[in-house]
Amino acid sequence: MKIEKDIKKKISVPAIRRLPLYLCFLKSINDKTKYITAREMAQELHVGSTQITKDFSYINMEGTPKLGYETKPLINAIERFLGYDIQRMCFLIGVGNIGKALLNFSDFKNEGMEIIKGFDVDDNKYGHIINNVEVFNINSIEFHFKQTPADIGIIAVPSSETQNAADLLIKCGIKAIWNFSTMPISAPKDIIVENTCIDSSLAMIKWKLNKNVPLIYKNRII
Amino acid sequence: MKIEKDIKKKISVPAIRRLPLYLCFLKSINDKTKYITAREMAQELHVGSTQITKDFSYINMEGTPKLGYETKPLINAIERFLGYDIQRMCFLIGVGNIGKALLNFSDFKNEGMEIIKGFDVDDNKYGHIINNVEVFNINSIEFHFKQTPADIGIIAVPSSETQNAADLLIKCGIKAIWNFSTMPISAPKDIIVENTCIDSSLAMIKWKLNKNVPLIYKNRII
DNA sequence: TAGATTGTTAATCGATTAACAATC
DNA sequence: TAGATTGTTAATCGATTAACAATC
Numbered sequence: 001m002k003i004e005k006d007i008k009k010k011i012s013v014p015a016i017r018r019l020p021l022y023l024c025f026l027k028s029i030n031d032k033t034k035y036i037t038a039r040e041m042a043q044e045l046h047v048g049s050t051q052i053t054k055d056f057s058y059i060n061m062e063g064t065p066k067l068g069y070e071t072k073p074l075i076n077a078i079e080r081f082l083g084y085d086i087q088r089m090c091f092l093i094g095v096g097n098i099g100k101a102l103l104n105f106s107d108f109k110n111e112g113m114e115i116i117k118g119f120d121v122d123d124n125k126y127g128h129i130i131n132n133v134e135v136f137n138i139n140s141i142e143f144h145f146k147q148t149p150a151d152i153g154i155i156a157v158p159s160s161e162t163q164n165a166a167d168l169l170i171k172c173g174i175k176a177i178w179n180f181s182t183m184p185i186s187a188p189k190d191i192i193v194e195n196t197c198i199d200s201s202l203a204m205i206k207w208k209l210n211k212n213v214p215l216i217y218k219n220r221i222i
Numbered sequence: 223m224k225i226e227k228d229i230k231k232k233i234s235v236p237a238i239r240r241l242p243l244y245l246c247f248l249k250s251i252n253d254k255t256k257y258i259t260a261r262e263m264a265q266e267l268h269v270g271s272t273q274i275t276k277d278f279s280y281i282n283m284e285g286t287p288k289l290g291y292e293t294k295p296l297i298n299a300i301e302r303f304l305g306y307d308i309q310r311m312c313f314l315i316g317v318g319n320i321g322k323a324l325l326n327f328s329d330f331k332n333e334g335m336e337i338i339k340g341f342d343v344d345d346n347k348y349g350h351i352i353n354n355v356e357v358f359n360i361n362s363i364e365f366h367f368k369q370t371p372a373d374i375g376i377i378a379v380p381s382s383e384t385q386n387a388a389d390l391l392i393k394c395g396i397k398a399i400w401n402f403s404t405m406p407i408s409a410p411k412d413i414i415v416e417n418t419c420i421d422s423s424l425a426m427i428k429w430k431l432n433k434n435v436p437l438i439y440k441n442r443i444i
Numbered sequence: 445t446a447g448a449t450t451g452t453t454a455a456t457c458g459a460t461t462a463a464c465a466a467t468c
Numbered sequence: 469t470a471g472a473t474t475g476t477t478a479a480t481c482g483a484t485t486a487a488c489a490a491t492c
Contacts, residue, residue, distance in 0.1 A: 012459055016429055020421035024381055024404040037473065045406050050461060053475060065468045065473045082425045083432035101323035111424055151431060159246055176427050182246040184267050192430045196423045199242035201416050202333055203304045205398050207238055208414045209373060210305035234483055259449065272485060275451060287449045287492045 011058040016082075018055055021045065023078045030071050037068030084112040089150040091174070093165045094157035095120045095128070095135050098180050102154060103130045113152060117144055121161075138168070145172040152176045159183035233280035238304075240277055243267065245300045252293050259290030306334040311372040313396070315387045316379035317342045317350075317357050320402050324376060325352045335374060339366055343383075360390070367394040374398045381405035 025045060029036065038056070042049035056069060059081040063069040079085060090108075092099055095118045102108075103115055118135040120126070128135045136144060153169035155162060159181045166185040169177055176192035179185055182199045247267060251258065260278070264271035278291060281303040285291040301307060312330075314321055317340045324330075325337055340357040342348070350357045358366060375391035377384060381403045388407040391399055398414035401407055404421045 013426070014459070016426055017419075017422040020404055020419065020425045021406060024421070025406075028381065028405070039473075046408065048461065049473095050475095051459095053473090054460085057475065063474055065466080065475090066471080067468080068473075081429070083428040086428075086432060088428065088431060097323040097326040101319040104319040107421070108424070111421065112428055113424060152427060160250065176431055178423065178427055182242055183250070184243060184247075186268065192427060194423050194427045196420055197239075197242065198418055199246070199329070199333065200239040201400065201418045202330070202335060203242045204235070204238055205374060205400055205414060205416045206305040206308075206310065206334055207303070209310060209398055210308060236483070261449075270485065271449095272451095273483095275449090276484085279451065285450055287451090287490080288447080289492080290449075 009058060011055075015055045015058055018047070018051075019059070019078050019082055022052070022055070023075065023082075026071050026075050026078070030075060033071055035064075035068045036071055036074075038063070040068070082111075084110065086112050088113050088152055089148065090115045090152040090154060091141070091145070091150045091169070091172075092118045092133070092154045092156065093120075093138065093141075093169070094155060094161075095122075095125050095130070096156060099154075099156040100130060102156065102180075103133050115154070116148055116150065119144075141168055142172055145174075150174065152178060154178045154180065155185070156180045231280060233277075237277045237280055240269070240273075241281075241300050241304055244274070244277070245297060245304075248293050248297050248300075252297060255293055257286075257290045258293055258296075260285070262290070304333075306332065309334050309336060310374050311370065312337045312374040312376060313363070313367070313372045313391070313394075314340045314355070314376045314378065315342075315360065315363075315391070316377060316383075317344075317347050317352070318378060321376075321378040322352060324378065324402075325355050337376070338370055338372065341366075363390055364394055367396075372396065374400060376400045376402065377407070378402045 022041070022045070025041065026036070038049040038052040041052050053063070056063065056074070059077050061069060061074055061077050090113050092102060092115050095103070099118065103118065108114065115133055118130065118133050119138045119141050120135055121138050123137070125135045126137055151174070153174040153176070155165045155169070155177060157165050162179065162181040162183040163185055166177055166179070166187060170187060170191060174191065176194070177185065177187060179193065179195045180197075182197050184195060185193060187193050244263070244267070247263065248258070260271040260274040263274050275285070278285065278296070281299050283291060283296055283299045312335050314324060314337050317325070321340065325340060330336065337355055340352065340355050341360045341363050342357055343360050345359070347357045348359055373396070375396040375398070377387045377391070377399060379387050384401065384403040384405040385407055388399055388401070388409060392409060392413060396413065398416070399407065399409060401415065401417045404419050406417060407415060409415050
């Protein structure tokens, strides 16, 4: 009996991706409201209230019938669940448009990630300091990794260079790769790979525009 | 009989998001190979070959047994299916880190999107020209929309301003909103909304790092 | 012809939602 | 107590994959 209760329900991948959304909303109302119900959140965020309740149960947050969920503990629980309280060091390869934007992204520190070094092939960029992060020659990445190791490597290079960048990071001993290129990468199974491909989003928009009819599914546009 | 054959199979949303990935790969090999099999692509892209075959059938591309698919027609078919051949005008709200990166994104034109005007609240930015795009006062957006209408509006403002930016675009008569903020927006059902939330990707990475065990599902890390 | 690959149908798998019991 | 909300279980829904027939 007790054992069965201890079995943790497996959280779904889409649920994990929804947590930052909840977090952003909860932080925006934190000063005003001590409790929030799943239904209230559902109306604001345009998702089903059952889904919110279920997502919260995955991270072991319990609400009170009639009252809802306490906002502050909920915020803490999500941040802890996602590991925002554990700071991870990060290397950035490719200091172009996207790379620079990421270097200036101030939210990362609150989310437990810090870009400590940038790398590029363009020797005009060496020595530049962007938001306190220095840019180095890509050829020196192994040296720098030994000096100051990192868990996460961000790839923001042209698609023709994506795999090369990934190979370098893997050789260094990186644990996770965050790939902003459209081109997918090959990596050993034990390396975490996350692709953030903005072309996928644009493709969706352009396809829907041409269909010219919104895809409505259960009252939501998909 | 004939009628049944004409019924188009409904493409899945994840399949649409995979198409740009195929496109990127196909373009990279276009000069070298006239034909490519689903199995070859599957190995390179680390997805199932059945999935590729199925995705291509959604866009009515037929391959030849033993030979595979012809690359050039495949590229054309994907581009046409996604509407890359139809140029859409776009407004950008928020010329900060992300906004500037998007303005400098050269791929958009090949994908049928052109940012024609930028808008910001910061009066130091008015009149600036980034990659041939001028930045205007956000208060003048309705005037500019009447002058040069747009189909797509990109939102790259802080999360506290996201809904305001969305409301402005909706008031102008925008058809699609591409939201780069973590905060979701409210919009009428007939408006296409696409959220590109990089926090969702980071959340995934950080969660997996802390679990410290890769989630392997059918030979793929999820 | 034999073998390899496409392409479709059926089975599986995962995620969401509906229904309802538990609880404050 | 009555009513509202949580939280869980079962049903539904959608997407992927396996199996296999068709085809070059």
